[in-house]
Amino acid sequence: MKLARLAGPTPVRDKILAIFPGALGDFICFLPTLDKLTRDGEIDLFTRTEYGDLLPASVKMRSLECYEISRLFVSGVEEEEKLKRFFAPYSRVYSWMGSGQPDFVRNLTLLSNGKLKVFPFRPSVSRIHITDYFLSCLGAGSSDEITPRIPIRADALAWSGRLWRQSDLERKSVLVFSPGSGAREKNWPPDFYATVAEWWEKKSAGKSLAVLGPVEEERDKVGGRGDRVLALRGLELGRVAAVISRCDLYLGNDSGVTHLAAAVGAKTIALFGPTDPVQWAPRGKRVTVITRNVECSPCLSPVMKSCLHHKCLTALSPDYVIGRLEELLG
Structure with a gap:
């Protein structure tokens, strides 16, 4: 007679805290590292709240702008009962914030009972891809095959479907571009994007959508030319991801939105000027980088901000970029 095998107790998973302060592009490059952490335990992630749209359901997001994090920068708070209770459940803590802040490191080390690893936010080796750097912090190997992936939320996809119907886009070829970035010095001129939008309309009888940030100049120069460009402003990231996932082609600068386009699987053209595409x-x-590789590029941020000619971007003329697009699109 066979005896029934009794199921053993469900293994208790580690409770892990991760602290990540980066901008959107940094955050998307961090996603493979976050994925690796989720395989090891239950994750609470302190980061910017707007990234919640892009996180898997298995990750619990908390805002960086909270009492528990801000107090870590204050000397001598390791005995606060509120902080002790908060950090006590975590078996491991990983932080990409505060590596150069002695009070932060000391407080978090004591509050986590030494189960803490704090990493510099940027690598000491300049030409390592940022995705590989974040993975290396966990001792993981690097590979070009390791790419961030972002699923589209069902409600955001439904919203974008309504936008397509209301804007008569369902039977048109759609180009989405994002003319902004975290630094104006990285931006291809808005008029150049407008020229590409004109070409797109003539080439395919298509429509261009511009995902715009808060810069009024972008709206006036790119989104203000009649009805050629449909300007989308102030969208939450989940909706931005859904819009880009529906397009035939995405064009953008070295920016967080361009990383988002690649992560949702869109055909992505990334324009690089002063920054280093290797990193x-x-x-x-489906990503193609277009750059002119001028002799002074890539350059350091102080040089970038004081540059008088920006030829790494102006040499990327609309005619040159359109020529490359025609090659890529066949």
């Missing part, structure tokens, strides 16, 4: 290019099988 910052979005990863994905």
Whole structure:
């Protein structure tokens, strides 16, 4: 007679805290590292709240702008009962914030009972891809095949479907571009994007959508030319991801939105001027980087901000970029 095998107790998973302060592009490059952490335990992630749209359901997000994090920068708070209770449940803590702040490191080390690893936010080796750097913090190997992936939320996809119907886009070829970034010095001129939008309309009788940030100049120069460009402003990231996932082609600067386009699987063209694509290019099988490789590029941020000619971007003329697009699109 066979005896029934009794199920053993469900293994208790580690409770892990991760602290990540980066901008959107940094955050998307961090996603493979976050994925690796989720395989090891239950994750609470302190980061910017707007990234919640892009996180898997298995990750619990908390805002960086909270009492528990801000107090870590204050000397001598390791005995606060509120902080002790908060950090006590975590078996491991990983932080990409505060590596150069002695009070932060000391407080978090004591509150986590020494189960803490704090990493510099940027690598000491300049030409390592940022995705590989974040993975290396966990001792993981690097590979161009390791790419961020972002699923589209069902409600955001439904919203974008309504936008397509209301804007008569369902039977048109759609170009989405994002003319902004975290630094104006990285931006291709808005008039150049407008020229590409004109070409797109003539080439395919298509429509261009511009995902715009808060800069009024972008709206006036790119989104203000009649009805050629449909300007989308102030969208939450989940909706931005859904819009880009529906397009035929995405064009953008070295920016967080360009990394987002690659992560949702869109055909992505990334324009690089002063920054280094070896370190910052979005990863994905459908990503193409266009750059002119001028002699002074890439350059350091102080040089970038004081540059008088920006020829790394102006040499990327609309005619040159359109020529490359025609080659890529066949």
